[in-house]
Amino acid sequence: MLKNQFHRNKVIAHRGAFKNTGATENSIGSLKHAIALGCEGSEFDIHMSSDSVPFIHHDPTIDSITIEKTSSATLAKLKLPNGEFLPTLDAYLAAGVKQYTTKLIVEIKPSVISKERAIALTRKVVAAIYKHKAQAWVDYISFDYEILKEVLRLDPYARVAYLRGDVDPGKIAADKMFGIDYNSGVFQKKPEWITAAKKNNLTINVWTVNDPALMDWFLQQQVDFITTNEPELLLKKINVH
Secondary structure, eight states: OOOOOOOOSOEEETTSSOTTTSOOTTSHHHHHHHHHHTOSEEEEEEEEOTTSOEEEOSSSEETTEEGGGSOHHHHTTOBOTTSOBOOBHHHHHHHHTTOSSSEEEEEEOOOSSOHHHHHHHHHHHHHHHHHTTOGGGEEEEESOHHHHHHHHHHOTTOOEEEOSSOSOHHHHHHTTOOEEEEEHHHHHHOTHHHHHHHHTTOEEEEEOOOOHHHHHHHHHTTOSEEEESOHHHHHHHHHHO
């Protein structure tokens, strides 16, 4: 078993640490910067090529190319602004499991084509995580509730959190999920959901918090994780607190 040496500082680098480092978001470089900073987690997004290879990218398109409608051979030749090639999930996981301090926050993106492809991607992602023996590193997140239910069907011990912000914590807990991961505005409008999540033993993550005053507010609420494009600033605040 992997000894739990992961940082416990609440800081999740959104798409890796890219804004202040010169790395491209969702690149392996941005992951390595998040690790070097000492973030508790580094988040990244996954889509699937037309021939069923998972790639790391936020938007469904890159350079006007729709990832889901493009072959892995073509996608693998695409260069990011920092000089890296568009990374596969395999390459990302291989880099991630070389260290034991920063968790991998895996966002499985809904398909722009069909629900069936979303479920197919989910199965590919879970299989890759098992192949790399990366379960201890990984928390799963998605805007698609069915994706998360499929993750739990495949791995009942997986840690999954829902992103969309339209389901109350009681149902999330009833469905055996690990946590809620909602936009900051949801919690500001419904602060009672913070209380309800804690009552139901759910973890609370909030995105994407870049404003210093908002960071302070969520630290006061004692949420478990804060997802941010400003991990350096949040780490400074955590150390003060």
